[in-house]
Structures are given as structure tokens and as C-alpha cells.
Amino acid sequence: MIGLLLATKMEARPLVAKLGAVEVAGEAMPTWRFAPAEGRPGGVIVVSGMGRDAAARGAEHLIDAGADVVINVGICGALREGGKRGQATFSANHHEARRFPDSEEVSEKVACPLFLMRISSVVDGDAVLAGKPAAGLPCGLSAWPGLPTCRLASVSEPVFDDQRRGKLAEVADVVDMEGFAVARTCRRRGATLLMLKGVTDLANHSGKRDIIRNIEEVSARLADVVAEGLATLGDARKRGVSAGKVMSFAKIEHSLFSLPLLLAGAKLGSEAKTGAAGATIGGLAGWPELRTLGLIAMAGVGARTMGMAMNRIFDRKLDALNPRTAGRELPSGRMSLAAGLGVAAGGLGAYLLACWMLGPVCLALSAVPAVPLITYSLLKRFTNLCHFGIGLCLALAPLGAYVAASGTVSMSQSVWLLALFTFCWMSGFDIIYALQDMESDRQTGVRSLPVSLGAGRASAVAAGVHVVALAALALLWRSTGGGWLSAAAGCVAVAAFVLGHLPSIPAAKRFFPISAIASVAGAGVPLIAGL
Numbered sequence: 001m002i003g004l005l006l007a008t009k010m011e012a013r014p015l016v017a018k019l020g021a022v023e024v025a026g027e028a029m030p031t032w033r034f035a036p037a038e039g040r041p042g043g044v045i046v047v048s049g050m051g052r053d054a055a056a057r058g059a060e061h062l063i064d065a066g067a068d069v070v071i072n073v074g075i076c077g078a079l080r081e082g083g084k085r086g087q088a089t090f091s092a093n094h095h096e097a098r099r100f101p102d103s104e105e106v107s108e109k110v111a112c113p114l115f116l117m118r119i120s121s122v123v124d125g126d127a128v129l130a131g132k133p134a135a136g137l138p139c140g141l142s143a144w145p146g147l148p149t150c151r152l153a154s155v156s157e158p159v160f161d162d163q164r165r166g167k168l169a170e171v172a173d174v175v176d177m178e179g180f181a182v183a184r185t186c187r188r189r190g191a192t193l194l195m196l197k198g199v200t201d202l203a204n205h206s207g208k209r210d211i212i213r214n215i216e217e218v219s220a221r222l223a224d225v226v227a228e229g230l231a232t233l234g235d236a237r238k239r240g241v242s243a244g245k246v247m248s249f250a251k252i253e254h255s256l257f258s259l260p261l262l263l264a265g266a267k268l269g270s271e272a273k274t275g276a277a278g279a280t281i282g283g284l285a286g287w288p289e290l291r292t293l294g295l296i297a298m299a300g301v302g303a304r305t306m307g308m309a310m311n312r313i314f315d316r317k318l319d320a321l322n323p324r325t326a327g328r329e330l331p332s333g334r335m336s337l338a339a340g341l342g343v344a345a346g347g348l349g350a351y352l353l354a355c356w357m358l359g360p361v362c363l364a365l366s367a368v369p370a371v372p373l374i375t376y377s378l379l380k381r382f383t384n385l386c387h388f389g390i391g392l393c394l395a396l397a398p399l400g401a402y403v404a405a406s407g408t409v410s411m412s413q414s415v416w417l418l419a420l421f422t423f424c425w426m427s428g429f430d431i432i433y434a435l436q437d438m439e440s441d442r443q444t445g446v447r448s449l450p451v452s453l454g455a456g457r458a459s460a461v462a463a464g465v466h467v468v469a470l471a472a473l474a475l476l477w478r479s480t481g482g483g484w485l486s487a488a489a490g491c492v493a494v495a496a497f498v499l500g501h502l503p504s505i506p507a508a509k510r511f512f513p514i515s516a517i518a519s520v521a522g523a524g525v526p527l528i529a530g531l
Contacts, residue, residue: 001041001042001043001044001065001066001067001068001069001331002041002042002043002044002067002069002071002230003043003044003045003046003062003063003065003067003069003070003071004043004044004045004046004071004073004226005046005048005055005058005059005062005070005071005072005073005182006045006046006047006048006072006073006074007047007048007049007050007054007055007074007177007178008047008049008050008074009030009047010215010216010219011047011073011074011075011215011219011222012030012032012045012047012219013219014216014219014220014222014223015045015073015219015222015223015226015227016032016034016045017223018223018224018226018227019034019045019223019227019230020034020035020037021033021034021045022034022443022444024044024440024443025439025443026439027046027061028061029046029047029048029049029057029058029061030046030047031044031045031046031047031061032044032045033045033320033322034320035316035317035320035331036316036317036320036330036331040227040230040231041230041331042316042317042319042320042331043067043230043320043331044062044065044067046058046061046062048061048178050177050178051156051177051178052154052156052177052178052180052181053181054178055072055177055178055179055181055182055185056181056182056184056185058182059072059181059182059185059186059189059191060185060189062191063185063186063189063191067191068191068192069191069192069193069194070182070186070191070192070193070194071193071194071195071196071226072119072178072179072182072183072193072194072195072196073195073196073197073222073226074176074178074197074198074222075176075197075198075199075200075211075215075218075219076152076174076175076176076179076197076198076199076200077158077159077165077174077175077176077199077200077201077202077203077207077211078115078173078174078199078201078202078203079153079159079165079168079169079172079173079174079175079203080169080173115148115198115199116147116196116197116198116199116218116221116222116225117147117148117149117150117173117174117196117197117198117199118139118144118147118148118149118150118194118195118196119139119149119150119151119152119174119179119195119196119197120138120139120149120150120151121136121137121138121139121151121152122136122137122139122151122152122153122154122179122180122183122195123135123136123137123151123152123153123154123171123172123180124153124154124180125153125154125155125159125168125172125175125180126154126155126156128153128167128168128170128171128172129155129164129167129168134171136151137180137183137184137187139183139193139194139195140192140193140194144196144225144228144229147196147225150172150173150174150197151171151172151173151174152172152173152174152175152176152179152180152195152197153168153171153172153174153175153176153180154175154176154177154178154179154180154181155168155175155176155177156177157177158177158207158208159175159203159207160203160204160205160207160208161204161205162204162205165203165204168203174197174199175203176197179195179197182195183195196222196225196226196229198218198219198221198222199218200214200215200218201214246343248329249308249309249312249328249329249330249335249340249343250304250305250308250309250343250347251308252301252305255300255301255304255305256516257515257516257519257520258300258304258394258397258519259297259300259301260519260520260523260524260527261394261397261398261401261418261422261519261522261523262296262297262300262397262398262400262401263293263296263297263401263523263527264398264401264418264523264524264525264526264527265397265398265399265400265401265402265405265415265418265419266287266288266292266293266296266401266402266404266405267287267288267405267526267527268398268402268405268412268414268415268418268480268526269288269401269402269403269404269405269406269415270287270288270405270406272402272406272408272412272415273405273406273407273408288404288405292358292404292405295354295357295358295404296354296358296400296401296404296405298350298351298353298354299350299351299354299355299358299362299400299404300397300400300401301347301350302346302347302348302349302350302351302352302353302354303347303351303369303370303373303397304347304373305343305344305346305347305350306344306345306347306348306351306370306373306374307347307373307374307376307393309340309341309343309344309347310344310373310374310375310377311376311377312328312329312330312340313330313337313340313341313344314377314378315377316328316330316331316337316340317331318444318446319331322437322440322441322444324436324437324440325437348370351366351370352366358404359404359407361403361407361408361409362400362403362404365400365403365409368396368400369393369396369397369400372389372392372393372396373393376389376390376392376393380446380447380448381445381446381447382447383447384447384448384449384451384452384453385449386447386448387427387428387430387431387434387448387449388423388427390426390427390430391422391423391424391425391426391427391430392423393426394422394423394425394426395419395420395422395423395426396419397422398415398418398419398422399411399415399419402415413479414476414479414480414526417472417473417475417476417479418472418476418523418526420468420469420472421469421472421473421476421522422519422522423469424465424466424468424469424472425466425469425515425518425519425522426515426519427465428462428463428465428466428469428500429462429500429510429511429515429518430511431448431449431450431458431459431461431462431465432459432462432500432501432507432510432511432515433507433508433510433511434448434449434450434451434458435450435455435458435459435507436506436507436508437450438450438451438455449461449462459501459503462501463501466497466500466501469497469522470493470494470497473490473493473522473525474490476525476526477490477525477529480525480526480529481529482529483528483529485528486524486525486526486528486529489521489522489524489525489527489528490521490522490525492517492521492524493517493518493521493522493524493525496514496515496517496518496521497518499514500514500515500518
């Protein structure tokens with residue numbers, strides 16, 4: 001994710017407007033989120049306040065929020081001067097500076113040349129003034145290639161006198177009060193740092209007056225250039241799609257806790273077709289052939305990959321406005337929309353191929369789970385009951401595996417109970433998962449039971465849904481022949497459901513891995529029934 005750090009609201013105001021950013025309530029610092037647009041990645045804007053300590057806290061805040069690229073944007077003072085006002089006379093590292101406005105636009109209020117620049121490195125100006133060694137910390141230069149590069153010195157107190165300005169000019173071109181603290185924090189935390197600065201004054205006796213006169217103009221021009229460069233930066237960040245990105249994007253590891261439910265559905269289907277005379281796996285009778293099991297697993301992973309990818313694609317703009325999700329691959333710019341669609345297409349292809357190989361019945365019914373999987377994430381825009389949409393998607397998995405193993409759509413009582421357990425398990429845990437996004441969802445218009453009912457009543461609904469899930473599991477245990485091992489699996493599931501409702505455990509942990517334990521243990525009830 002890209003994070004933009006500025007010292008004051010006055011500097012940030014035109015950037016917030018330019019990027020269409022939305023303010024985030026409840027943050028420790030003034031914070032705005034902006035969504036991806038026209039090739040530009042989404043990100044977050046933070047106003048830290050002036051000074052080193054505030055800037056360091058702001059950089060920490062951005063990195064903690066998921067920013068792997070921090071762009072420090074703001075005003076600075078020039079340490080050198082010369083020539084006539086309004087001309088491009090400020091020289092840095094033998095590059096001609098970018099000047100604005102054009103000569104004919106210069107008004108009497110402008111008391112110094114105005115420039116925009118990239119910062120190549122930043123030094124501790126306080127150490128320089130104290131006569132101590134001051135090595136520069138490098139900044140990245142991957143965007144805004146049309147701007148000149150300059151060296152920045154950062155000081156604790158503003159510079160408005162010739163003596164201090166002259167000493168700093170020996171090692172730097174411009175001066176501010178925040179850059180070094182930001183650079184040091186990013187270096188310590190491993191974040192990439194870019195700096196884009198605009199000169200408002202000449203760091204001399206008239207500096208205070210010049211800053212007041214020029215800050216709005218400089219900030220507006222900075223906003224234009226930042227918005228322009230973000231698209232280029234986003235393109236660079238999107239290049240290359242690694243296996244790690246794909247796995248993170250599609251949450252492949254979450255497929256693992258749905259596989260036992262698929263296997264349970266397949267076993268029930270095989271038993272309905274052949275009784276206990278089916279194939280034997282590991283000494284256990286009543287299973288479908290290994291080829292069938294492999295194709296069922298392939299269909300399940302492919303379908304879930306497709307569904308998760310489409311969820312991420314549809315929600316990319318909402319994710320950019322949510323502090324918890326802004327670091328995901330699409331809103332952060334680490335993956336392009338085309339790559340995301342490619343992952344979805346790959347999942348759909350694997351799913352359809354498996355359905356085709358499982359036979360004409362599965363292929364004919366392939367749209368039944370596919371349509372809800374593709375569209376379930378849209379429900380949060382229309383109904384507070386959206387949690388039951390993902391519950392339905394997961395409940396269709398064991399039913400589909402049953403059809404694949406049995407070759408018929410005539411369902412047994414046991415598989416219906418398994419589907420009911422799955423529906424209630426997932427729906428209830430999705431309500432719990434939504435608890436962590438209540439404030440963000442209210443601001444962005446996302447609908448959920450926690451938003452409409454509040455945390456307490458939504459948790460009560462989730463608990464009621466999970467009571468139904470456990471009742472279905474108890475009936476499933478009975479209908480499949482029971483057994484003490486199957487009962488032990490059920491007890492583990494009960495314990496996991498209880499843990500899932502402990503408010504002392506973070507909602508994210510309750511959703512994963514605790515909900516995964518509940519599903520695996522629940523699937524174990526029919527898988528090891530009769531033993």
C-alpha cells in the first residue's frame with residue numbers, strides 16, 4: 001500500500017481533494033483513504049503534525065496500517081538563492097529546477113522562486129549545525145523523473161537566519177523539519193521512502209512571511225504532481241505476479257478448511273451409492289475412487305479461488321477505504337486488475353474442467369455453485385443479511401461433492417444436515433468477522449448485521465446461528481451411526497465454537513484459525529462415523 005505523509009492539514013487539503021480521499025474517523029492522526037482510479041493505486045494520507053517526533057509517529061502509523069511505500073510530501077526552504085525573482089535560478093546537483101508558475105503568472109505576492117523537486121537523500125541538519133558527522137539517508141527516485149533531485153537537511157527548529165542557512169547549505173540544497181525523522185523510521189521498518197518537496201521560501205529573515213504567502217500555491221502544485229506520479233508508480237509496482245501474490249490474493253490456505261467438508265460430502269455420496277462396499281482408503285470402506293476424490297478437490301479449490309478473486313475484484317475500491325484491507329493486492333497496487341481477473345479465470349477453468357471430468361451431471365449443474373460464488377460479495381451493497389450469502393456458497397460444497405460421488409441429485413438426510421451445519425458455521429463466523437469493520441463499513445455504506453444491529457446484538461445472532469449448526473451436527477452424528485471417535489470430533493467442534501464467541505480473542509483470530517478448527521472437526525463427525 002502507498003502512504004502519503006504530510007505535516008499540516010493546509011499542505012494536505014489540495015491533495016485530499018485531488019485524490020478524492022475520504023476521511024477515516026477514530027484514527028490517532030488525521031487520516032484519509034483514497035481508492036484506485038485510472039491506473040493509480042489506492043492508499044492512505046496521514047497528517048502527522050510539524051516536527052521530528054510527530055513525523056516519526058506519522059511514518060510509524062502509516063507502516064503499521066500496511067504501507068510498504070511512504071511518500072513524504074511537503075514544503076521546504078531553499079538554502080541557496082540567486083538571480084531574479086520568478087526565474088529558474090535555484091540550482092541543485094547541476095540540475096535545473098522545475099519552476100512554477102510561468103513568468104507571466106508571477107504576482108507581487110511571490111517573494112521567492114517556487115520549485116518542486118525529488119529528494120535524493122536527507123541529512124540530520126541538527127548534527128550539521130553542531131559540527132558533528134552527518135551521513136545522508138537515501139530516498140527512492142522511482143517516480144516523477146521530470147523533477148530535479150536535491151539533498152535535504154532536516155532541523156528541529158525552523159531556519160530564518162543567514163548564519164544557520166549558510167552552514168546547512170554546505171551539505172544540502174533545501175531544509176525542512178520532518179524529512180530525516182521519516183527517513184530514519186522507514187529505514188528501521190524496511191519501508192520504501194520517496195520524498196517530494198516544494199520550496200516556499202529562502203530560509204531567510206522573510207521566510208515566515210513567504211511561507212504564508214506561498215504555501216497554498218506550492219501545496220496545490222504538489223498535489224497535481226503527486227497525483228500524476230502515483231499512476232506511474234502504480235504501474236511499476238504492478239509488474240510481475242509471483243506465486244506468493246496469487247496465494248495471498250486468493251487465500252489458498254483458507255481452502256484447506258473447506259476440503260474436509262468436501263471429503264465428508266463425497267463419502268456420504270459414495271455410501272449412498274454403494275453402501276459400505278465402496279473403495280477402501282487407508283482401511284476405511286465406503287469412499288469414492290481416488291480419481292473422483294482428486295477431481296472433487298480440484299473443483300473445490302478452483303471454485304473457491306474464483307470466488308475469492310471475484311470478491312477481491314468487486315471490493316477493491318471499498319477495500320482501499322478500509323484501514324484493515326487497504327494493503328490487499330489490488331487496492332495497494334501490488335497486483336493489477338488484469339492479473340486479478342487472470343486468477344479468477346484460472347480458478348473458473350480448473351473448476352469447469354473438474355466438473356467436465358466428473359461427468360455430465362456435474363457439468364450440467366456447474367453453474368449452481370459458480371453463480372453465488374461470483375456474486376456473493378455484491379450482497380453487502382444491498383442487504384444486512386450478506387453473511388448468509390457466503391454461508392450458502394460454502395454449504396453448496398458438500399452437496400456438490402455428494403452429487404459427484406453418487407452420480408445423482410437425490411440427497412440423503414445426512415448430507416442435508418452436513419450442508420445445514422456448513423451454512424450456519426460459515427454464516428455465523430462471517431458475522432463475527434464483520435465486527436472488526438463496523439466503523440469503516442458505516443463510513444463507506446457497506447451493509448452488515450454488526451452495522452445495523454450493533455456489536456452486541458450481531459454477536460447474539462451469530463451465537464444463535466451457531467447453536468443451529470451444533471444441533472445439525474448432533475443430528476448428523478446420530479444419522480451416520482455415531483461412535484466415540486466421531487463424538488470426540490464433535491466435542492472439538494463445540495469447543496471451537498465456544499472460543500469463537502469469546503470477545504477477548506480478536507475477531508480476525510476467531511475467523512481464522514478458530515473457525516477452521518470448527519469446520520474440520522465438524523467434518524470429522526461423518527468422516528469417522530462408526531469407528
